[in-house]
Amino acid sequence: MNKPLVGACLAALLCGATAAPATAAADRAEKPAAKAVSLAGTVALSNCSGSVVRVPGSQPGDPALVLSNGHCLESGFPAPGQVIVDKPSTRRVTLLNASGGSLATLRASKIAYATMTDTDMSVYELTSTYRDIETKYGVKALDLNTARPERGRAITVASGYWKKLYKCAIDGFAYRLKEGGWTWKDSVRYTPDCKTIGGTSGSPVIDDATGKVVAVNNTGNESGGRCTENNPCEVDESGRVTVRQGINYAQQTYTLVPCVGIGNKIDLGRAGCTLPKPAGGR
Secondary structure (H helix, E strand, O other): OOOOOOOOOOOOOOOOOOOOOOOHHHHHOOOOOOOOOOOOOEEEOOOOEEEEEEOOOOOOOOEEEEEEOHHHOOOOOOOOOOEEEEEEOOOEEEEEOOOOOEEEEEEEEEEEEEEOOEOOEEEEEEEEEHHHHHHHHOOOOEEEOOOOOOOOOEEEEEEOOOOEEEEEEEEEEEEEEEEOOEEEEEEEEEOOOOOOOOOOOOOEEEEOOOOOEEEEEEEEOOOOOOOEOOEOEEEOOOOOEEOOOOOEEEEEOHHHHHHEOHHHOEOOOOOOOOOOOOOOOO
16 A cells, blocks of 8 residues: 555555646546646645545534545554544644645544545544634635546545645546455546655545545555555456556545534444444444
């Protein structure tokens, strides 16, 4: 997976790099005029990237949520099958403006949700509300898209850690993406232009046409290995394995939306919520 920039973490190198034009498929896609995608609302963690996000039901007075990867947790990687909910945390994140300037240090109150099973996602609840952040710093949270993203869409991977935007398009989807002991479902595969690097883990993947977050950046095949750590492979419905060296991936985020209830609380029992649950359910 896309390595967090600390010595003890996996050395997965998500290939990331220079901005490049979207593919012809994205150019042909039916879509409204592109939004001006920037770094506003992204955050830098100690080892990864992230973003302040909201769902359609989020209210100004709700505690703000920060989205990143499960493998970016300060406590280390969740084990296969492990799901973390409502774990106290005082982690600090740096809020950025549109050009990548540091606006403030925000603090988490807890890890609301985290896992590396089926997806690679962490959600922190902050001590600040959306109203606090917008009033004090002039930054609005990024909206999570409520539907599955589409192939061919032009996207931007916005890294708060590197204060850099990576431009490409959605090339397709991996039915299963396997890396070491972890397996992720319906992963977004980028076109080769998105050569994201270590530290971009947890970056929001933003649809250029809508300005909404459709995925969270997490991994890539570094050296051509087959289904090993740092070298994920794609597995189709029939079990056939495909290795795409240098190609990078993200996990879709529309699945998070139905799991956020009143007060921005993660409720895995809500109708339509399909995120993995802790052992014993919740």
